[in-house]
Amino acid sequence: MSTIAKKFVYGIFNDDDVALNAVTALRSKGLKVKDVISPFPIHGMDEALGLKRTRLSICAFLYGITGTSLALWMMWYMNIWDWPMDIGGKPSFALYKNLPAFIPVTFESTVLCAAHGMVITFLLRSKILPGVEPNVIHPRQADDHFVMTIQATDDAQVAQIHNLLKEAGAIATKE
């Protein structure tokens, strides 16, 4: 372990293509590119940074299944088990026989659980919630500038990172 805990160098870019190429170039030189903050999603950036695919859609699927099961269980309990009623000459004997009447509620419940579960997971995993103070490195990072974060292994490397960032097209660098 180095004596300095973590030292970050930030490169400011004003073009998404330059930033994207810079990530590939700097990573191939062995630098630790931690992140790129951008005002809009840059396609190909996750591959360039070596990020894994997000599992958010798998979460959504699991929440959806939960919603489906909950709705079916609830309707089975209410309409078949606890209080079966004969409505319009259609008695409630078994879940599968009443399934057509249960489709709308099942669908709505699936969508409700999938959507809410996914958004809540997104907020928690991304650590964004009302009251969170944003980490604004450059005042125009949500406007039209791109901030690249590079982690230095030691003090000696910092100056080298500054130069490499400038070479790769950064308009400014910052510590």
Next chain:
Amino acid sequence: MFWYSGLIPDFAAVRDRAVTKWRKRIYTILSFGWVGTAKNWQRFEEMSLVLAGLSTPLVLSVHSVVSMDFATSLVPGWHTTIFPPYFVAGAIFSGFAMVQTLLIITRKVLNMEDYITIYHIDMMNRIILITGSIVGVAYLTEFFIAWYSGVEYEQYAFINRATGPYWWAYWSMMTCNVITPQLFWSKKLRESVFATFIIAIFVNIGMWFERFVIIVTSLHRDYVPSSWTMFHPTWVEIGIFIGSLGLFFVPFLLFTRFFPVIAMSELKTIVKSSSSQAKKKHVISSSSINQQEH
């Protein structure tokens, strides 16, 4: 939720440009402290995709279920199996017309003619034309099925709609919803902001009359002639109607005043490619002008 989660990055953009302390504080809370890191954007895009996929069938299911609330009743004029697709088409039709009405004013007032272009208005008018025609076919099908069913009450309900005491409501609906959108077959009218605005207003009126026809004319005469009556709105009902307009327009105007009206982060992804195209077009047109001058 789909709406709000899409706004989060744009709130962050507003937050970072805020000059006063209070604005900064409010937009910080609204933006949930969003910073567009690569991982956040990756998750954000995945979430938008799944939410869009979930809400598309929801549009169909919501309007189908609403219409089935009518269709499961035994009231002549409501007891109709065509209601679900008819309501879905009607919802898209009236929704686009309402959006056109608001959009045309908003883009003028906020100077957004370069972002919401005539091309967009033309494409939306095509949707209005298609869904308006679907709604028209649904009206005719309802009539045909009423006759074909052989059910006397059903047949009377529809003849009463067109020729009874509420004929004016029925024919206003027919004119505004079926005939006026057919004007959009003309490209000139589709691309005219003024014509679009007028036709969209007609569609709004027509769709209001559609609800009036479905509810009032079906209810005012049913199986028992002794219960036949005419509908007279009370001051409470008129008040609720006017209030509902306020309930919509106050949040709408507040939104356009304080919130980003255009999905900025989404637009920024295409702004470079589209602006380089625009530049190219500009160069071509200015060079051709130069040639003419020479």
